[in-house]
Amino acid sequence: MSTDREDAVARLMRPRSVAVVGASEKPGAPTSFVMRNLIGCGFRGAIHPVHPTAQAVFGLPAVKRLCELPQLPDAVLIGVAAERALGVLDEAGQIGIKAAVILASGFAEIGPSGRALQATLAETARRHGMAVCGPNCLGLFDVHTGLALYSSRLAPIEAGNVAIVSHSGALGIALAHSGRLRLSLLISAGNAAVTDFPDYLSFLAGDARTDVVGLVMEKIGNPEAFSRATAAMHAAGKPVIVLRLGRSQKGAAASAAHTGSLAGSDEAFLDFFRRCGVIVVDDADEFIETAALLSRERRRPRSKGLALIGVSGGSMAHVSDVAEQVGLDLPELSPPTVATLSALLPAYATPQNPLDVTGIVFAEPGIYRAALQALAADPNIGVVAAVQDVPAGLDDGGAEEYRGIAAAIAEHRAHAATPSVVISNLAAGPHAQIARALDAADIPVLHGTRAALKAIRSFGDLPCPALAPAGLPLIEAHPHWTRRFVAGKQLTEREAKMFLADHGLTVTRELPARSREAAVAAAREIGFPVVMKIESPDIAHKTEAGGVHLGVADADGVAIAYDAIMVDVAAKAPTARLEGVVIQEMVEGGVEALIGVAMHETFGPTLLVGTGGVLVEFLRDSAVAVLPIGRAAAHQLVGRTRLAHLIAGYRGAPEADLEAFVDAILGIGAIATAYAGALSALELNPIAILPKGKGVRVLDALIIASGGKG
Template sequence: MNPNMRALMAPRSVAVVGATERPGASAGYVMKNLVGMGYAGRILPIHPRETSVFGYAAAPSLSALDTPPDCVVIGIAAAHVPAIIDEAGRNGTRAAVVLASGFGETGEEGAALEAELASIARDHDMALCGPNCLGLVSLGQGAALYSSTLDPAMKRGRLALISASGASAIALGNSGRVGVSALVSMGNAPVTGLGDYLRWFAQDPETDVIGLVIEGIRDPESIADAMKDVHAAGKTAIALRVGRSAEGQRATAAHTGALAGASEAQAAFLARTGIVDLPDMDSFIEAAVLCSGGGRPRPGPVAVIGVSGGGVAHVTDIASEVGLPLATFATETVERLQELLPGFATPQNPLDVTGAAFGDPKVYSGALDALDADPDVAVTVAAQDAPPGLSSAIADEYSGIAGAVAAYGGETPVVAISNLSAGVHGDVARAYGDAIRLQGTRAALTAIARCQEAARTVSWPGETGDAALDAAPGSIGEAEARGMFEAIGLAGPIGEIAATAAEAADIAARIGGKVVMKIASPDIAHKTEAGGVALGVAADQAAETFERIMASARAYAPDARLDGVLVQEMVTGGVEALLGLVNHAPFGLGLVVGAGGTLTEIMQDAAFDLLPVDVERAEAMLSRTRLSKLLYGARGAAPADRAALVNAMVALSEFGLRHSKAIEAVDLNPVAVLPEGKGVRLLDSLILRA
């Protein structure tokens, strides 16, 4: 157990600098919360003039205390904080909570103050929550180092919440749907970050689920390392990412000074570390309820059961939209259901057990047992609405079904869901007992799907290399890049660079047939926009085409380096794809694949994953694109060489890993995926140095 984190999260003594009885003061809230939440350790108010605060004897300074406290909560103005941290560290305190704003979120001056604060804390080897935060509360210890009102009766449970946003922590922690073990408002977190809190809660016996509200990721290595501990402990980490849109990123930057990275890179990082990525607060809460009730459901298809054909059909519609597949019942399951259900019922998935379950709850229980025995069913979704507005008499009709779910003892998890996010009638809720019960069709099914599919291991980061690119400084154009890619098995068409119109005509004649001519410039990434591409050029047209391309390129980019015009054989047939590498700090290089050619940006058809990408990951990436269907052959076209494209993706991933420190981006577009068995051809390529 990290002693600094223990001092922060489970302190045996707490000093409150700036402690006061003045209404609305942040340090005053902390004093009241420590008392109200039943903190059993020493409470040590610090005030230069007062002799007591809320009945506790006050000291004029930290140095005046007889023994150093485990943790210091600082509730004074930002300018005075570094000196207090230094005093605390010199006296032997191991942790601090800094409530004040006015640091990195405010601009250069605040950032300098934050850097000073962080340096002092590190010099003294202190854990630091904040600055610019509400603080934290560990409910088990009553350690309420929190500068907003807390309810001593707040629901306690197995969810630990870590949030850069104090308001989000308050909202999620008081949803009423799931109990919490701890709340952490991280603030700017220049010293103690997500990885430190993940590592702490991985070993916390009071926590099963670790919820993260993420506004930005600064230290992915620490998070990935900590997630190994989370997985080893059999626990689940779930995340709500805010600032995914361009507008959201601007709002986040203004709020905490942490500009979120590219959304695709963040999503890929969470997937590679096994953190469940949720799209909104509702699905986040339902995932917390789901995983607090006995761990994550195993991957696999689901069965949907209910007492209304329309109701289960609605659930099935949403399941399809969120990517939750339905199980195919085994013959034995169908036969068992036929014996159990009325003759007019259809034993299929989704399963309508009909109103017979109201008259005899054993019908519902028997159906659950039948689905439990089916080898294809990973989770059974028991969809039943009993809204809060029902009368007690009507609600009583549903209690038998709820009781059947509560009494279920099979191995296949059964998750009860209410299609209405408003929940269920109180009597029915009590009949469900300790059964897992989710609210809102989309939120519930999204939670199930995301929790099922998330990895149970960490597969990031891969080994990276610092091999240099043997080329001149700056961008590396197609002619030079082509040699690098040929060396890793990614061949392009035959061709040479012409420096003059006469050379262009000579090269075209030697290649024979129609050729492609493209401007050769490391400074022009979009050749078509520059008028720098000509297709189907005959040898007798090459000289004139050369002059036109050079003139157009000069007009488009007057300062660009023009090495000449590349004259290539014209590759026809196949499917045009895009392959690339892009560096998204702080995660490093990722691989992009999608539809290629001139429509790439219009179609926006691409999948992204962080390196390394192996064959299995490459196939999974392709399956997320519309390109995937084209490769199988559309409208009678011959299937393209999908295997060759997958191998090209893996080869590019390995190239990126070797040269990860030297590459900012690689653009291979288009890549011609030829008919099956004939491989791929790189028709254009560009490398941007880091």
């Protein structure tokens, strides 16, 4: 049973009648494009122009206000300025219209005043139970029905099974007009103040005309809803492609200026998308090639192995190089396949993968077809790619020479169970004559070597949504600690370790000392050698301040180190409060790792794991996960870093205690979740992963409080 929200979205996407407020015949006016598009694209429902003075717009009778319409439309396009748009939206809601498209800019993307206006818009829509596309958008276009509530010029777009939903109107229409994709729907979501990507995905999961959805995203408003919607898409067997905007620092700034949203760290978004089971692409070319392949090839490859076939050894070498760079496997052919190809090809050809069938196939295209069949039958091969460049600059006579090869590919695809594609190394694609022949056979023709191969990689390894983690360690925030978390306060290292120990983590044995004599006594109690560190609530990075001495071996060394630390730190951090030193046991051996927690504006607490120690910022070896994560995900997180090689025992070193480290990761994840409102940052650097069976030890820790209650 559908909800009222789903019913409103359905009316937005499939209205039987529409009203256009601000309808105009003025050339270049947004609503002039809307009217022309509705009429020109053949929308068969009723179209009601609304204009304060005009009697008719493009020959259709006009009324002054929505309430004067002869019948209630399913949806209204509001083509007036931002301030007026709110009043029109409220009027539409009062008379019972449940769906609207708002074109106007001037909302969250312009700053505080616009955000306030957008909040009022959203509240108005929710009060009336309305679905709203926009504001700050171009509108939407159903290619199958001609519903073109779209405020930009629309060139002919072939109807098909790919839906595009884009925050960016310009990028969305550019992808739609690429000429490469057959579309079902084009949705310019704009600021998505009311109806957001999860709403569109939930609708498209049940849309019989859509098999693939491509998203151009600047933000995620509701991660939980997005996750549920992508799960519905996966259950419907419909892959989701995401091109996220604002991944770089400058891109994020442009994104904020565009939709008024903060982009957030790219690593956290990538982890979230990975768990949602969506395909993340890097640019528009990869978006197009991936959507083109997924929309045409519904058969699933039996393996990840890729076979390449062509008529040029140089071309084969080039594509093989790029395939290796993007992580595609070109497996060796099975002995039966090698035998078949040896009997088929001339003696000067080598039966291998990649396969150069030589120029003999121009005269005997049947050899090409038979070679394709042999590759497709090989159990190691999941996809066969015919690499064939037919430059667009060739005259028709030159292109005609390739027609036999194109026919061989088409005949093979018609009967083969193994997915097959054509790769053109040139981004411009093949000559139009050959392109038409391949298109008529419904063969995916992928343009540009790298984008094509990355599309094949995604096709061969379609991700699945991650299962919700089970059996996670659960803790409750201790009032004793939340009371101590004053906003902006940095705990001393000793306080941070006390906190961690209270929550089940193993920390170093240590004692505070506020004098040289106390330091010597503490060191004797701990046992030599020891580590000495400055204790201060104002110093986050003690090594840089001269506040760490390692391997102090005797009492005289402790006394000397105490004086040196106090002098050096006072010189380098003259305003810091110094509370003596901490004497710690010296933990030797093991692998130094990092576990950190940061607060993300979209996802809340996120976890960072990687190689630790003083070179952490130089090495930049880390992976990020959105919480919560389970044991399997924690193992995968470690596996995405070079730390995994060190734990396994690099160059003869003993294997480290991976399971104990995973326990620590899960423990920090539980802490971060329980204290999400109280912590601003938490970092264990380093945490020593001792040899297998000996656990882990927190050597240093940093906690900065936010002042919340957890």
